[in-house]
Amino acid sequence: MSMTPLEELRHSASHVLATAILRIYPDAKLDIGPPTDSGFYYDIDLDHKFTADDLVKIEEEMKKIAEENQPFIRKEVPRAEAEQIIRSRGQERYKLGRLADIPEGEAISFYQNGEFMDLCAGTHIRYTAKLKAVKLLSIAGAYHRGDETNKQLQRIYGTAFPTKEELANYLTQLEQAKLRDHRKLGKELKLFHIDEDVGQGLILWTPNGSILRQQLQDFISGELRKQGYSQVFTPHIGRLALYKTSGHFPYYKDSQFPPVVERDFLDQLISSGCSCAEMSNRIDAVSVHLAEKVNKLTGKETITKDRVLPDDQLIDGFLLKPMNCPHHIKIFASQPHSYRDLPVRFAEFGTVYRWEQSGELNGMTRVRGFTQDDAHLFCTEEQVPKEIIGCLSLVKTVLTTLGMADYRVRVGLRDPDSNKYTGDSANWDKAENACREAAKTLGVPFTEEPGEAAFYGPKIDFVIKDVIGREWQLGTVQVDYNLPVRFDLSYIGADNASHRPVMIHRAPFGSMERFCGVLIEHFGGDFPLWLAPEQVRILPISDKLLDYAQALHAQLLAADIRVTLDAHSDKLGAKIRRAEIEKIPYTLVIGQKEADANSVSVRSRAKGDEGVIQVEDVIARFKSEITTRALPVKKVIVPGSAPQKT
């Protein structure tokens, strides 16, 4: 495996990090230290817990090692000698396991710099003196081999660049990215709130954030009408049996909110002294009737005998819905369908709830309750390719409209070694092919990733990075041959026989919460006019202009523009400053001159003072900018800093 020069530099930095750590903490047991996209890390097992002060000390030691200008020397050895080297250095705890990973017949190499020697395939820079710009960034926990049943090690993250300037630039970039963090902007611009009394990962949309979301929903709804979708509404809960039929329960029990058990059952259970374990079994269990039905439809023992209990043993209850599909399926199944009706497309902004582990929650991007811009398409097998392409074009429309170009496309296929997938493999092959072919039409590079499929079918995901480089799946299109079988869906074909439809699940935004989180960061809070919660603010330069200001305010409101009036008795500069901080796209300054001429002085956030314009003209301009969903002009000024006074 060859490394780029930058990776080589960073990987060498991780060796120097290990060298420094062993100098200060000789008892440290090393695991691995690879380069990453933005730097490097080393995983270390040590009783002493590293602190921020330790990082400073370690970094100083690393500088010394760089100054010592040690050469990196490669040494290839036979396996037995490798083992002996590792033992002699007291590093057998993890390194022997890493040695065992190297296949027989492959070269076993060590790299030595100074007194330090590490099992390593390489490659490296030639001398430590080339490490001129290294910075240790953070300490984190990480499981050995990424397996949570293994011991958790301490991971030290750092980064390195060829020059000090590049490092400084990178660190500045990191700082600036933090200013755009949706959690920070969400608070500053009053877009959303998370309250611990309401619960972790549950978003409260404040008025400003609600405008943003509503605008996006209106936008997508308009696109859906053009594409022949039907709006539906469904409740937030469904009976357990529904999810036992779909297969979502109990397979995903750990990532669902626990079921709501009916009161009668609860009373009964309490009086009968039912144990927790027994209760859990009886909730998970499936009736004889349902098991037989599902097994017959799927043609195999999908629901095993050990999950079946007699009806009087079953505990009924409801589940907060973890997805909308079963509800939409039931709408489809509620009426007979002819091939002439297909495709049937049901759309709903459907709110779902999932029990994410507390440590995984993150602002709006990883939450426990979220609203998918969901839809389910029911079509014939022949219609699948065209429908997938239709869905993809919708996602593209969305991303293009918002100027989001920095995303990647992932075709999620099943993992051939896993048994979590339902349905027969011929259908899987068809569905995977349809996805692959549709992805090719996108005109965007995509990767095929085994193991990324949903349990019921393959999918095409749009993945976008947040300001600190974390990837989030947004839009998704999934092909499903399985749920139609489980729910015994059918339509009458031209041959007057019953046929099985194919389902497509799709959500161009993914979830409103995650999408808005990413969107806030994408725009850094400087939303295009059509999305800005407050589009225009009127700034009278004195109270004497209030009458004119109020008339103007009414006029803009009548034109359906989100406008406010700053009636504080502050100087103009203060009003402008406030509007800038709140990232209001346009301010209209009015003084006597403007009032006399039925005009306004326009100041845009992007360009500053744009001069005096007639009221009718400025309204027309705003309306046009809103209806075309124009993207904001990039500001030249760096975010967060005021322009210098001249």
Place this chain on the structure above:
RNA sequence: GCCGGCGUAGCUCAACGGUAGAGCACCUGUUUUGUAAACAGGCGGUUGCGGGUUCGAAUCCCAUCGCCGGCUCCA
């Protein structure tokens, strides 16, 4: 869930064993303003919640909740 760090006024932060403070925001006056901060006064905190140590706790200890960075997970 796990490892580590952090919770002080609406916001950003100070006080680090000895009477909880500043700026901004907000309210009230004064000011009537021309493109990024007028002036004065006022309101506002059982220091996340609960225990403990101490003459005395925001500060030290324990527990719990929440947040942050990773890890694991993500239908």
